[in-house]
Amino acid sequence: MSRLHQSRIADFQEVLGEPTVALAKLRDLCFSGIPFDGGLRCLCWKILLNYLPLEKASWSSLLKKQRDLYSQFLKEMIIQPGIAKANLGVSREDVTLEDHPLNPNPDSRWNTYFKDNEVLLQIDKDVRRLYPDMAFFQRPTDYPCLLILDPQNEFETLRKRVEQTTLKSQTVARNRSGVTNVSSPLKTTSNSLSEYEVLPNGCEAHWEVVERILFIYAKLNPGIAYVQGMNEIVGPLYYTFATDPNSEWKEHAEADTFFCFTNLMAEIRDNFIKSLDDSQCGITYKMEKVYSTLKEKDVELYLKLQEQNIKPQFFAFRWLTLLLSQEFLLPDVIRIWDSLFADDKRFDFLLLVCCAMLTLIRDQLLEGDFTLNMRLLQDYPISDVHLILKKAKELQDSK
């Protein structure tokens, strides 16, 4: 370990060693990257994302309270509906004159169940394909949710719910002599889900944990529910917490990720809301902000992109909505997020990072035609995020 690195760790330990963490100091340190060692990053992210308060004395009671609360959510939103569903076959008390599976009433529990299934299936599609280049999310977690995986439980888990919902349909064909032929996909062994290894009962893959986090978030935030791309926001958070070298924290990665994700979404959720697209807080405004900042910093490049009609929607939509998580490898994304989370104006720095990404490839962009430039922007060529962050900082300081 280099001496510089050691002294950086010491700096972090000093700030975090005080009974009350000095936020401004911590932000300063985090902005230049947080060491992984000793779980520093996990701890700092939890503070920066307002999950942990600055007074350290309150940490243990707060964590206990929040983790219990999360268990409560699981019971209410996954286990109880699951038990109700499982009991259906035995006693049919859920099917009453007032409420039954065909009840279109918005208050109907059945209606809610089917609506939730739609959200769950969308989440399922996306989390299965989370970071496909990495094995991590397909691997079993060391801390499967015991509440849910208890073999005594007969209730419908999310896994069973997805299986039942995707496999229930049958093809009915009637030939001219009136013979009805029902072919059920259940009979076959191959299905699209099996392309991904299904872990045995009692185990769950990391992506299943992420699925649960997103499902609970969707249930608790029905106004936004689930929008594609949220999986790419929760992914790096969960990965960071689930690989915490400190196993006491790592064990609670699911609950901690949930609350940090919720706090992070509180700040960036407007990007995901269609009806806000054209408002002051929506994504369109932010995309335009990238271009107006570029115009200030590099007018020649700005004019070139304008002339080629390369709109910020073509690339900056993804950059901004996903906080760059699809543009770089995961460790690099995490490094960028250190700086973003440390930004005291909250994600103003993201606009500058986007600008830096443009100006760093300005020579290529000025040379290229529409096609070449689109390719550069959609498949960004520089992988050295330190260079990008340095440039962004320069742009910030040159104001």
Added chain:
Amino acid sequence: MAKKTYDLLFKLLLIGDSGVGKTCVLFRFSDDAFNTTFISTIGIDFKIKTVELQGKKIKLQIWDTAGQERFHTITTSYYRGAMGIMLVYDITNAKSFENISKWLRNIDEHANEDVERMLLGNKCDMEDKRVVPKAKGEQIAREHGIRFFETSAKANINIEKAFLTLAEDILRKTPVKEPNSENVDISSGGGVTGWKSKCC
């Protein structure tokens, strides 16, 4: 500006519900490969492929869109510049087929009137999971007077054929003219010579 290496430029757009395989269809056509592990498309993606039709080099600029409802304000702004639109559903997903009429309405609202449309029923290699009979796809295509193919990006069925047919149909409407400007404006719909097609 770089020297043009093509005679015509056609802008195509892929739309349809999320998870029906738009990105895979495009990837099969552009890179002749298949990948089961595509991440979901956020916003819009873009690929280029040059093909030769009737002795002409045609550059296809193909835009791949995100399927989820949330992205519609972003994606519908691309409709107007498109000369061909491929509307994709998944033959193993009934809902994606039911939504076809919604997507067709979207085209009516946002695309050029003379845009060339095509319907694709993807994942036709998964016969055992089929829930949308081929005849149903044919019927809705007939009702709207558009072409229809069942495709499989995985088994490489009809993918190239679909793209080339769509390109041919556009070419048929395109008056013979000198090469287009490279300066592309997908959002305005104008700016591309040879597209404002003559009426027959």
